Amino acid sequence: MSINLEQLQPRLLLGPGPSPVSPRILAALARPTLGHLDPQFLEVMDEVADGLRIAFGTRNAMTFPVSGTGSAAMEAAMANVLEPGDTAIVGINGVFGGRLTEMARRMGAEVVPIEAEWGRIVDPEQLIDALRAHPHARVVATVLAETSTGVEQPLADIGKAVADTDALFVVDAVTALGGTPVNVDANHIDVCYSGTQKCLGVPPGLGPITFSAKAMDRITSRDRSCQSWYLDVALLAGYLGSERKYHHTAPINMVYALHEGLRALIEEGLEARFQRHARVGRRLQGELEQRGFRMFAQEGHRLPQLTSALLPEGREEGPLRRRLLDDHAIEVGGGLGAAKGKLWRIGLMGHGAADANVDRLLSAVDDVMA
């Protein structure tokens, strides 16, 4: 083991995540470790739940950080509400809708896939029609902010339609939370999850999640236990509630970092934060278009915090992206799946959503494209 961590070259993280972590959050991460049953730590955990409720826009009691990354939170969402034989209607317009589908199948569910072209939204009417055609469906799931394409999915109509049924509305807000509105309660979302390493500006390692009372009713009336012991919300409730019963050891220092990230969010204010992400992201998108890039995401449904940009004709993305990293210490992401080799994914998320970063990136882009 020869690497000295102090000699790693820092990068400006403008990819699809992790996003830049501010010094105050790194400092929080390094506070002395406490025990997971220490009364002091339990208070920190309670405040984290309070902060997450603000970020999610919910009053849900069962709101907490899953002890894993955003994908663990996605698995927690699906594993807790689905049982073998259940039907799940899933909107798929990128990698993460596909991942939801794969997880639902591993839970033994039948999936009704509602597909849309990558870069376009899933038609809310198609999801609502599918629910009418499958009135006993357990879940309608969709991705609010598709990290693989930069598309923002409209939720309100789907949420209203699902709320009138026994189905649960599951929403992936991994790239949205803390950057663009999620509004769990107003959108009638029953299960919503995220990751810490996007617009919250915290290192990867926790998956914030929230369950509505309707979702909790479903969970407590399951026929069979959740397939996952680790992610079983019925067990986790024993630790998170007043009983404080040991389930597993919480990732203490990561919880500190999330606490600090949520404090920063509350200090800035959710609206101000959304406006900052919107303004900086729109500016980047305009500047890139002026340089011959084309936006991959459907107009009117583009996320400001995650821009997917097709390179100008004749430009190969891989070598240019590598030059951004090697010559300018800037990380941007390549395409995933169907978009591989075609586009860049540029994140301006959390602490990273700043004009200075847009300036630095554009100057580097001009250099490598020259």
Add this chain to the structure above:
Amino acid sequence: MSINLEQLQPRLLLGPGPSPVSPRILAALARPTLGHLDPQFLEVMDEVADGLRIAFGTRNAMTFPVSGTGSAAMEAAMANVLEPGDTAIVGINGVFGGRLTEMARRMGAEVVPIEAEWGRIVDPEQLIDALRAHPHARVVATVLAETSTGVEQPLADIGKAVADTDALFVVDAVTALGGTPVNVDANHIDVCYSGTQKCLGVPPGLGPITFSAKAMDRITSRDRSCQSWYLDVALLAGYLGSERKYHHTAPINMVYALHEGLRALIEEGLEARFQRHARVGRRLQGELEQRGFRMFAQEGHRLPQLTSALLPEGREEGPLRRRLLDDHAIEVGGGLGAAKGKLWRIGLMGHGAADANVDRLLSAVDDVMA
């Protein structure tokens, strides 16, 4: 959110984990976050695998930190090797054998429980006999260091017996790794997992795990996919191997901390580390016996790093333990399950296994018992 993390009172962590984290590891945790596909980070990840191989005593290629705590690693172990209908023989002499059983059942496996009284080892002959009686069993699982009782389980004979069959030997080394010998290859262990927050002295949040070639053969010839997408080793291999394919975002900063923890382990040397844990732990056990405590774990099978001590007659553990925390800022653990209310669990693990900590604890014990 009113808590200022800087004002949390530090504790001396002498419970069953988390253990004290040294300043160098806290500093590593706070290094600037890199992307999970950054070539620099991939090198760190490769070195972490090298360090884990040394700690585990193995040459297994598939050795890595699960992106969750030790319980997530336990679930990864069971979920990857078991399919519905498989038989799992599980030794149970405390909480964590019980947890293995519960997880195996959630995977759809039939469990053959081999129980022993809490505080005693599981009779290796009984496990071996069970394997003879169930020759098609898929798994024989046991806990090397039972954190709920302080018992160290002998493995060598079980490992030899399992190696002669098609079954896989699964061992929980959560409280052992980095403190007492694990010897994965010498003990013919096929799947072994741990947590970072015990004798490695790293904050909680990662679950080191290793799979033998025999285990990997089993995994690649499964009839059905692993129930868990997040923990599926067949998918994780795409990221950990030369392909470097995105699976999920690794908990970057926690991996830094583990890297530093493994560097510290290698600098000290595994043997020196074992001797330090043994010497300091035995000293504590002797001193406690002189004060009227009785050791809960069977003589000859007591872990030095985790002491379970029954309080002197007539002493109530809860209020005294609370005084250790409130008056002396020392955390020790209470009993779990069958041992609740009867004993203390005292950890001298990782950075915490030091004479100065024994001195401080004994002085505090003398005070609260006075």
